[in-house]
Amino acid sequence: MFNxxxxxxxxxxxxxxxxxxxxxxxxMVYGILRLINFAHGDVFTAAGFFMVYLMASMxxxxxxxxxxxxTVALGFTLxxxxxxxxxxxxxxxxxxxxxxxxxLLQNLMWYVTGGLAKQYxxxxxxxxxxxxxxxxxxxxxLVTPVLTVLLVVALQLLIKHTKIGMAMRAVSVDFETxxxxxxxxxxxxxxxxxxxxxxxxxGSMLYFTNYSTVTPTVGAMPGLKAFVAAVFGxxxxxPGAVIGxxxxxxxxxxxKAAGYxxxxxxxxxxxxxxxxxxxxxxxxxxxxxxxx
Amino acid sequence: xxxxxxDDLRVSYGGIEAIKGIxxxxxxxxxxxxxxxxGAGKSTTLRAISGLVPxxxxxxxxDGSVISGQSPQKIVSEGxxxxxxxxxxxxxxxxxxxxxxxxxxxxxxxxxDIDHVYQLFPRLKERSWQLAGTLSGGEQQMLAVGRALxxxxxxxxxDEPSLGLAPLVIRDIFKIIQTLHEEGITILLVEQNAxxxxxxxxxxxxxxxxxxxxxxxxxxLLDDPRVKEAYLGKARE
Ligand SMILES: Nc1ncnc2c1ncn2[C@@H]1O[C@H](COP(=O)(O)OP(=O)(O)O)[C@@H](O)[C@H]1O
Ligand SMILES: [Mg+2]
Numbered sequence: 001m002f003n004x005x006x007x008x009x010x011x012x013x014x015x016x017x018x019x020x021x022x023x024x025x026x027x028m029v030y031g032i033l034r035l036i037n038f039a040h041g042d043v044f045t046a047a048g049f050f051m052v053y054l055m056a057s058m059x060x061x062x063x064x065x066x067x068x069x070x071t072v073a074l075g076f077t078l079x080x081x082x083x084x085x086x087x088x089x090x091x092x093x094x095x096x097x098x099x100x101x102x103x104l105l106q107n108l109m110w111y112v113t114g115g116l117a118k119q120y121x122x123x124x125x126x127x128x129x130x131x132x133x134x135x136x137x138x139x140x141x142l143v144t145p146v147l148t149v150l151l152v153v154a155l156q157l158l159i160k161h162t163k164i165g166m167a168m169r170a171v172s173v174d175f176e177t178x179x180x181x182x183x184x185x186x187x188x189x190x191x192x193x194x195x196x197x198x199x200x201x202x203g204s205m206l207y208f209t210n211y212s213t214v215t216p217t218v219g220a221m222p223g224l225k226a227f228v229a230a231v232f233g234x235x236x237x238x239p240g241a242v243i244g245x246x247x248x249x250x251x252x253x254x255x256k257a258a259g260y261x262x263x264x265x266x267x268x269x270x271x272x273x274x275x276x277x278x279x280x281x282x283x284x285x286x287x288x289x290x291x292x
Numbered sequence: 293x294x295x296x297x298x299d300d301l302r303v304s305y306g307g308i309e310a311i312k313g314i315x316x317x318x319x320x321x322x323x324x325x326x327x328x329x330x331g332a333g334k335s336t337t338l339r340a341i342s343g344l345v346p347x348x349x350x351x352x353x354x355d356g357s358v359i360s361g362q363s364p365q366k367i368v369s370e371g372x373x374x375x376x377x378x379x380x381x382x383x384x385x386x387x388x389x390x391x392x393x394x395x396x397x398x399x400x401x402x403x404x405d406i407d408h409v410y411q412l413f414p415r416l417k418e419r420s421w422q423l424a425g426t427l428s429g430g431e432q433q434m435l436a437v438g439r440a441l442x443x444x445x446x447x448x449x450x451d452e453p454s455l456g457l458a459p460l461v462i463r464d465i466f467k468i469i470q471t472l473h474e475e476g477i478t479i480l481l482v483e484q485n486a487x488x489x490x491x492x493x494x495x496x497x498x499x500x501x502x503x504x505x506x507x508x509x510x511x512x513l514l515d516d517p518r519v520k521e522a523y524l525g526k527a528r529e
Contacts, residue, residue: 163396166385166389166392166393167393167396169382169384169385170382170385170393172384173382173383173384174380174382176344176376176380177376177380177382179343179344179364179365180342180344180364180368180373180374180376181368181393181394181396181397181439182364182365182368182369182396182397182443183365183393183396184365
């Protein structure tokens with residue numbers, strides 16, 4: 001029994017970690033701007049393409065940091081161009097700008113790639129096979145949850161114990177008073193996008209190593225799942241998003257193990273509806289989601 | 293030379309002019325109070341000085357240089373700190389973090405300043421590790437004052453510090469204001485609680501729907517029958 005379930009559990013924990021790395025970006029941006037950054041999934045996809053193009057001409061050791069750098073630059077630019085000019089605008093306008101940014105990125109990627117699916121490069125080490133008990137899997141399956149937990153713990157330490165982390169917490173509740181403290185709101189918001197994009201870049205390397213092809217819309221599904229994870233965990237809460245992501249990843253794969261593969265995506269979205277209906281603040285969400 | 297000089301200040305929100313050309317002088321070492329009814333524009337005046345709202349026209353001069361048009365960061369770093377209306381402590385930060393964030397722009401050792409605030413407000417010291425959101429209204433007001441002191445302000449602006457507090461707590465707050473004044477901090481105090489404010493003020497201005505009304509020493513206004521009628525609730529005694 002356990003031996004049969006093991007590969008599914010491993011896959012679940014691994015996918016969960018990948019969702020978690022994307023979900024943190026959603027939840028952090030929501031925590032500060034009360035904005036659902038619809039373009040986050042497309043930033044994740046772009047990170048996939050960056051790797052495709054970079055690995056064509058350089059080794060992983062150079063390409064991987066460059067992918068992170070480029071993705072961060074993209075996330076930063078996205079915020080400066082699509083969101084910053086709307087800081088005083090009604091929330092609905094920012095939301096529409098986010099949707100526009102998402103389509104813009106997707107269409108840019110169609111344009112650049114010609115719409116053809118690109119083969120994701122085989123990343124040395126990560127793509128190697130290992131044997132766990134009776135199950136055989138890729139190294140990435142084991143690396144993902146460990147790396148995810150390490151990165152999230154580091155992020156939590158940053159938020160709880162550094163000056164910029166304290167500023168992020170302050171800005172998340174009160175822009176104006178934060179300004180009175182001398183905090184530059186825009187740099188704090190940029191920092192949030194930088195961190196979210198960097199984690200999405202790492203997530204993309206782990207994700208595409210398992211899924212092997214990149215298309216301009218491939219990020220939509222993991223992006224949506226990560227978004228559900230963030231809502232399920234309580235949007236705005238980082239530990240919530242991570243726990244939500246692992247729960248969703250594991251449940252999806254257990255559903256596959258039970259033979260209902262066709263329903264694994266439906267499960268996630270049914271979960272979203274249930275959470276929104278019965279516990280809109282999610283597992284760890286703030287009780288008062290409205291900003292003063 | 294005065295510490296702060298506001299010259300013909302105008303501020304508007306959208307098309308509506310909230311401040312219609314006011315001039316105010318704050319001398320170094322004084323307590324200056326700005327009284328007026330709800331909606332008169334008191335908070336808007338302080339927010340304009342802090343750089344939170346843009347001026348429509350006019351200039352604000354501080355310590356000999358024009359600060360209007362500067363960013364809030366720059367203005368705080370010059371030593372103008374604000375205790376905002378409604379306290380606005382960061383509820384999700386601890387008491388100590390609220391103090392630390394008050395010194396956000398400082399690079400030197402802030403421990404002596406934290407100790408100083410705890411000495412002024414021993415209640416805060418006991419609650420150092422508590423989240424600010426769990427404090428009582430009076431404690432939050434003390435924390436908001438303490439937080440503003442962390443930048444070692446030359447000019448401390450307080451927006452209705454007595455709002456919504458019990459009489460005993462209000463008395464403590466006004467005592468603290470006087471203590472800070474004795475320490476040499478210049479204070480610009482906005483109050484609806486005109487009585488208490490005028491008692492401790494060296495100089496006072498009355499603001500009426502965006503324009504200046506009477507002006508004089510605290511005592512003069514306290515004795516003025518028009519002020520009594522409109523702001524002290526002592527009409528026709
Ligand atoms: N953010 C804002 N947007 C539009 N109008 C505002 C805003 N803030 C204040 N006002 C208006 O400006 C006027 C002065 O308000 P305010 O400065 O808060 O008065 P006070 O502090 O004396 O009660 C009021 O008529 C108020 O409605
Ligand atoms: Mg006010």
